[in-house]
Amino acid sequence: MAKLENPEVSPRLAKNLRRNILERCIEFGLLCSGIFAIFITLAIIYVLVSEAIPFFQHVSLYDFLTDTVWTPNYSIKHYGIMALVSGTLTTTFIALLVAVPLGTITAIYLSEFATHKVRETIKPVLELLVGVPTVVFGYFALMLVTPLLQKIYPDLTTFNMLGPGIVMGIMIVPYIASVAEDAMRAVPMAMREGAYAMGATRFQTAIKVITPAAISGIIAAYILAISRAVGETMIVAIAAGQQPNFTFNPVESAATITAYIVSVALGDLEHGGIGYQSIFAAGLTLLLMTLMFNIIGHAVRKKFAERY
Amino acid sequence: MVDKKRKHPKEIIKAESNALNFSYADGTQALKNINLPVYENKITALIGPSGCGKSTFLRCFNRMHDLYPGNKYDGEIILHPDNTNILDKRVDPIEVRMRISMVFQKPNPFPKSIYENVAYGLRVRGEKNKRVLDDKVEEALKGASLWDEVKKRLHDLAFNLSGGQQQRLCIARALATDPEIMLFDEPTSALDPIATMNIEELMAGLKEKLSILIVTHNMQQAARISDYTAYMYLGELVEHDKTNKVFTNPRKKETEDYITGKFG
Ligand SMILES: Nc1ncnc2c1ncn2[C@@H]1O[C@H](COP(=O)(O)OP(=O)(O)O)[C@@H](O)[C@H]1O
Ligand SMILES: [Mg+2]
Numbered sequence: 001m002a003k004l005e006n007p008e009v010s011p012r013l014a015k016n017l018r019r020n021i022l023e024r025c026i027e028f029g030l031l032c033s034g035i036f037a038i039f040i041t042l043a044i045i046y047v048l049v050s051e052a053i054p055f056f057q058h059v060s061l062y063d064f065l066t067d068t069v070w071t072p073n074y075s076i077k078h079y080g081i082m083a084l085v086s087g088t089l090t091t092t093f094i095a096l097l098v099a100v101p102l103g104t105i106t107a108i109y110l111s112e113f114a115t116h117k118v119r120e121t122i123k124p125v126l127e128l129l130v131g132v133p134t135v136v137f138g139y140f141a142l143m144l145v146t147p148l149l150q151k152i153y154p155d156l157t158t159f160n161m162l163g164p165g166i167v168m169g170i171m172i173v174p175y176i177a178s179v180a181e182d183a184m185r186a187v188p189m190a191m192r193e194g195a196y197a198m199g200a201t202r203f204q205t206a207i208k209v210i211t212p213a214a215i216s217g218i219i220a221a222y223i224l225a226i227s228r229a230v231g232e233t234m235i236v237a238i239a240a241g242q243q244p245n246f247t248f249n250p251v252e253s254a255a256t257i258t259a260y261i262v263s264v265a266l267g268d269l270e271h272g273g274i275g276y277q278s279i280f281a282a283g284l285t286l287l288l289m290t291l292m293f294n295i296i297g298h299a300v301r302k303k304f305a306e307r308y
Numbered sequence: 309m310v311d312k313k314r315k316h317p318k319e320i321i322k323a324e325s326n327a328l329n330f331s332y333a334d335g336t337q338a339l340k341n342i343n344l345p346v347y348e349n350k351i352t353a354l355i356g357p358s359g360c361g362k363s364t365f366l367r368c369f370n371r372m373h374d375l376y377p378g379n380k381y382d383g384e385i386i387l388h389p390d391n392t393n394i395l396d397k398r399v400d401p402i403e404v405r406m407r408i409s410m411v412f413q414k415p416n417p418f419p420k421s422i423y424e425n426v427a428y429g430l431r432v433r434g435e436k437n438k439r440v441l442d443d444k445v446e447e448a449l450k451g452a453s454l455w456d457e458v459k460k461r462l463h464d465l466a467f468n469l470s471g472g473q474q475q476r477l478c479i480a481r482a483l484a485t486d487p488e489i490m491l492f493d494e495p496t497s498a499l500d501p502i503a504t505m506n507i508e509e510l511m512a513g514l515k516e517k518l519s520i521l522i523v524t525h526n527m528q529q530a531a532r533i534s535d536y537t538a539y540m541y542l543g544e545l546v547e548h549d550k551t552n553k554v555f556t557n558p559r560k561k562e563t564e565d566y567i568t569g570k571f572g
Contacts, residue, residue: 115377194416197370198429198481199405208428213419 048287051280058274064281070244070260072275079278081285083244087254088289091165091236092229094250098169099225103176104218110177111184112206126174134171138238141167146239159241159253168235172228176221183217184210215304223297227290233258257286322348322489322519323369323394323408325385330364333378338364340543341383346489351511351520353534353551355527357566361543362523366491369394369521370408371401387488406433409482410491414498415474417466417481422449422458425466425477429485444484452480453510472503479510490514492522496529508533527567531555539563 056064059079067080106126110119146163150156156163187210195205211218233256241253242263255263261279323346330339338361346352354362364373371394373379384393387407394404409429417425426445427435435441445462449455454476458469466477475495482490492511496504511520511533524530530537531551538548539562547554547563558564 188416190412190414190416191418193372193375194412194418194478195428196375197372197405197410197412198432199402199485200428200432201402204432208431209418215419 045287048280048284051277052284055274055277055281058277059281068246070255072264072278077274079281080246081257081282083246084255084257084260084282085285085289086246086248087161087236087240087244087256087259088230088286090161090248090250090254091168091232091240091256092226094162094165095168095172095229095232096222096225098166099172099176099229100222102169103173103221103225104180106173106177107180107184107218107221108206108211111181112202112210123178126177129171129174132171134232134234135238137167137171138164138235141235141239153251156251157241157253159239159243160251161236161240161254162250164235164239165250167239168229168232171232171235172225175228176225179221179224180214180218183214183221186217187213216301219297219301219304223294223301226293226297230286230290230293231258233262237262257282257289261286319350320348321345321388323385323387325365325368326383328365328368328381328383328385328395330361330368330373330382331380332364333376338543339368342540342545344538344545344548346519346521347536348519349515349517350535351515351522351533352536352538353530354521354523354538354540355525355530355566356540356546358525360540362540363493364543365540366410366493366521366523369489369491370405370410371395372410374401406485407487408489408491409485409487410493411475411478411482411495413494415471415478417469417474417477420466421463422466422469422477423462426480426484428481433485445480448480448484449477451483451514452476453506454480470503472499472506475499475503475507476510479507479514483514487518489519489521492520494523494525497525504529527555539566541566 064079064081066082067078068082069078069080070083071078110122114122141164142158145167146156146158146160149160149163191209191213192205195209200209236256237259240256240259242255242259243253244260245252245254247254261282264275264279325342325344328339328342329337331337342365344352344365354365356362367373368381368385373381381395383395385395386392387394387404392399394408418428420428423445424431426448427441430441430444435444446455446459449458454473457473458464458477466474469477475498479490479495496507499507508529511522514520515535522530522534534551536548537551537554539546539554539558539560541562547558547560549559554563555567558567564570
C-alpha cells in the first residue's frame with residue numbers, strides 16, 4: 001500500500017478538541033464523586049477502628065464476644081456485646097416477620113393486580129410512610145402498639161421488644177414493597193403472556209412465574225430491609241427500654257446496639273474514656289453485622305440470579 | 309358455514325372469524341371485518357407487511373387482548389364443534405386458552421426447569437399425579453422433537469438451552485395440554501436457519517393432531533409449510549385461499565405484488 005506523503009487528517013475527521021475536553025471533564029467529575037463516596041466510607045471505618053483499638057486493649061475480644069452482661073456505667077463493668085446483639089437480632093427478626101410478608105404481598109398486589117390508577121394512588125401513600133420521622137414511630141410503638149398488645153397479653157412490660165419490633169416492621173414495609181415491585185414490573189410482559197396463554201390465572205402467574213422471575217430483586221429488597229432494621233435507632237431506643245439484657249424473648253425489655261450508642265452519646269461522656277470508646281466497639285460490631293447480612297444476601301441473590 | 313363447506317368439500321372448519329373488528333385502547337382499529345376459517349388438521353398462514361394486523365388477529369383467538377384494559381372486540385370467532393363465540397363476554401378466557409395454545413415470537417420459557425416448564429400447563433389444570441406428569445412431559449417433549457436432547461437434564465434451568473431449543477420447549481409446553489388449535493406468532497423469526505427448519509418439520513407433524521394458525525413474515529415459509537394462506541393488508545383480509553393457489557395464481561393484484569416482492 002502506498003503511504004501518503006504528508007498524512008494530513010481531513011478536517012471533517014479531525015479530533016474534536018472541544019468535545020474531547022468536555023468528555024474528560026465529565027469523566028473527571030464522575031470519578032471524583034466516586035472517590036468521595038469511597039473516601040467517606042474509609043474515613044468512617046478508620047474512626048471506628050482507631051477508637052475501638054484502645055477499647056480492646058482494656059477488654060479482651062474474648063470477653064467482648066462471650067460475656068453476656070453489658071454494664072459500662074456500673075461500678076463492676078462488663079462489656080459483653082452479646083447483651084446488645086441479642087436485642088438487635090430480636091427486634092430485627094420481629095420486624096422482618098411483619099415486613100417480609102406484608103411488603104411482598106403489597107409488591108405483588110401493586111405489580112400484578114392493581115390497576116394503573118390504584119397503583120398511582122397507593123405508591124405515594126407508601127412513600128409518605130418512608131418520610132415519617134422514626135421518633136414518631138417510636139412514640140407510636142410506646143403509646144399505642146404496646147398498650148394494645150398489653151390488652152392481649154397483660155404481663156407485657158411498658159418497655160419490650162415486641163411493640164417496637166412490629167412498628168419497625170411496618171416502617172420497613174414500603175422499602176420492601178417498592179424495591180420488590182420494581183423488580184416484578186421489570187419482568188418482561190412476554191413472561192406474563194406466556195403464563196396466561198397456558199391458561200394460568202392472574203394469581204398463578206404472579207406466584208408461580210413472576211415472583212420466581214424477579215426473585216433476585218425481591219431478595220435485594222429483603223437485604224435492604226435487614227440493613228434498615230439492624231441500623232434503626234429511635235424506635236427501639238424509645239420503646240424497647242435501654243437496659244442491655246441478654247435475651248431473645250420479645251416480651252422483655254432490652255437495648256439494641258444502636259439504642260446503646262445513642263443513649264451513651266447523649267449523656268456526658270469523658271472523651272477518650274473507656275465508656276466513650278465502647279461506643280466505637282459497638283459501632284464496629286454493628287457495621288460488621290450489616291456487612292455480614294449484605295454478603296449473605298448477595299450470595300443468595302447470585303444463586304437465584306434472574307435470567308429472562 | 310354450509311356454503312364454505314361446499315367450497316372445500318373435504319375440509320372441516322375448526323374455527324372461524326365472522327365480521328371481526330378489533331380496536332386497541334388508544335382507538336387504533338387494527339382489524340376490519342375479518343372473515344376467515346381455520347381448517348381442522350391444516351396449517352393456515354397469515355402473511356402481510358409489518359403492522360397489517362397479523363399478530364392482533366392471532367391474539368384474538370386466545371383472548372390475549374383481555375390482558376390489557378380498553379381493547380375492544382366486535383364480531384365473533386366461532387369455535388367448533390361447540391359452536392360457541394369465544395369472544396362472548398360470558399366465555400371464560402381461561403377455558404379458551406386451555407383449548408387454544410400459543411407459541412410466541414421470542415421464546416419465553418419460565419424461570420423454571422425444563423420439566424417444570426412443560427408440566428406448567430398441567431399443573432395449572434390441577435394435575436398432581438407424578439406418573440401422569442412424567443408421561444405427559446415426555447410425550448410433549450417427544451412431540452416437540454426435543455426429548456433426545458434434554459432427557460438427561462430435565463431438571464436443568466430452561467434458560468440454559470439454545471434459542472431453537474427454547475422455542476421447541478415452548479412448543480412442548482403448549483403441546484402438553486393437548487390443545488385443539490395452536491397459534492404461532494412468527495415462531496422462527498428469532499432463530500437460525502437450522503432451528504427454523506426443525507420447527508417447520510415439527511409443525512408439519514403437529515397438524516396431524518391439531519389445527520395450526522401461524523403468522524409469518526417469511527413468504528417462503530408460508531409457501532413451504534401451510535395449506536392455506538391469508539394475505540392481510542392494513543387490517544383487512546385481502547385474500548384467502550389454498551396456499552398453492554395464492555402463490556401461483558392470486559386473485560388480487562395486491563396479493564400478487566406482495567408475493568412477487570414488488571411491495572412490502
Ligand atoms: N398495544 C397496541 N396499542 C395500540 N396499537 C397497537 C398495539 N399493538 C399493535 N398496534 C397497532 O395495530 C396494528 C397492527 O399491529 P400488529 O397486529 O402487531 O401487526 P403485525 O403483527 O401484522 O406486524 C399496527 O398499526 C400497530 O401499530
Ligand atoms: Mg406481529
